[in-house]
Amino acid sequence: MNWFLKGLKKGIKTEKFPKTNPIDIAPWSTELNGSGNVNCPTKAIDNGSWNSERCIYCRRCYPLYSPTGNIDIFKVNKKNNIFRRSFYVYPIDIGTCGGCNLELKLISSPQYDMTRFGIFFTNTPRHADALIIMGVMTEGMKEPLLNAYEAMPEPKLIIALGVCAISGGILGTGSQIEPDVIIPGCPPNPYTILKALIEAKGDKE
């Protein structure tokens, strides 16, 4: 049987998300809720409130704080509906553990199928509408990051994916480029990533 028929035989695997609720989310990648003073290693809990931009999901605050299952922990400060039909993203790893890379990649899996929203990966910043920055800022990646940023045409969006790129998490410092979109998590789960990208490209609700 040829590959095309083999593919057809499997049927549709894509989920209805975001029209329906996400299924099977690992709890320790979602919003935390609770109260009390905790010795949080990244000060993600300070004065009793939880800051997604610093949380590395180490569970030290459990059971005072526990995951709610809510995936909407991202922030879109700037979106651009010029990208509604097609949104090309260029991922750059400036010092990751590989976790953010793996989860980002998985939004192209059949369960999520990012292409149905017109989201694609591109191999060059020249063709990119958004730069997705992952990892802590390392010395050797400062120049490649700047080069990628400058190579991109306007208008462009900057997305910080994962706590390392946002705040440095536990390992270092963030990317230093002001992001338009932040997607917290260590690593962020694919549902959160996909939903944030859909919003960033200016899709109607």
Place this chain on the structure above:
Amino acid sequence: MRRLIGQLGKFCLYSDTYFEGTCPHIENEEIANSPYGAFNFTYGPSAGGLFESVGIDINTFGEYIRNIKVNPNYKKREIRILDKSIEDAILYIERINAAFSASHVISFLSAIDKISESDIDSDVLNLRILQIEMERIRNNLFVIERLVESAGFQVPLYQLQYLIENVNRKIGKLFGHRYFFGVNSLRKININDPKVDFTGIEREFKTIYEDIIENRIFIDRLQGNGIIKDERSIGPAARAAGFYYDARIEDEFLPYKDFDFKISTYNSADAFGRLIVRSEEIFESLRIISQIKVKSKEYKIKVNDGEGIGRVESPSGDLAYFVKVNNGKVVNIDLLSPSSINIELFSKSMVKNIFTDFPFNWESFGIWISEVGVRFI
């Protein structure tokens, strides 16, 4: 039989012992006399097609590769771990390489267990085996996915991605986190939901596996590509060359001998052999997992001062830590990552191959730059 594994800080590590001093290097075969038309070409550090940031310097003569050097230092991270408590150190260790996070933490904890002389409950050790084997399944699927992606085979690519996502969801359901972060500590292995069933995975992978190894175009790209038969090999690269090397049977700290499974080997020593070994290992890992009863477990390890070495069989081969503890704090730590050895093997195997072989051969070693580009401070 004693085999040499590699450099672990000031020690040269062997399968059954270690000595202070430097291990002999694997020499990359360079071809002398640069002929007319030979030139250097740098790929990366941030280039489409590369999963992580890495610089690859290729000396080539048209299609023919004369020499290749991998530079993992672009994304080198300084990990501030010295003088941290063991519990805090775990937070750092699990973020060295997400793909092998369980292997890293369990190797580190094995070193701690050894110096602590604690008797670790067999249920705890079995739960550690469970994590490593699940990690192996996920990683091997990922390596195979990268191979079919390099060949541009969209249907099996998406079938494999579907399966990887399914495995991730099962890991996430069982342990609460898809990459085992926050799972291990000195008191407990965090189990979220012990009733996770892995049975569908074998059936699903079997059909994909049969389809891809029947595909002449695909296997042509792998057969004869990146041949390396070297006694210094580790992991799937060694086993694909017929060496019966595996920390699971050599290091008795994790009780693999209690499980019924076989070490998969092959005898082609090329990228195809590495694909076969990794695929067969998925079935064997599933077999191990099916023999483990999952239940939550609390325990207590009292950390002693001293130094020790822990080693596990990660999805890409031997992974070892040397740890020195003083007053409950990590005062010295060294890592031997499988990727650092596999980079040397890859570089050696690439010489005299042609340029188009490069992506397939690179992916077949399952190298993670994140675990090589690390400096402990």
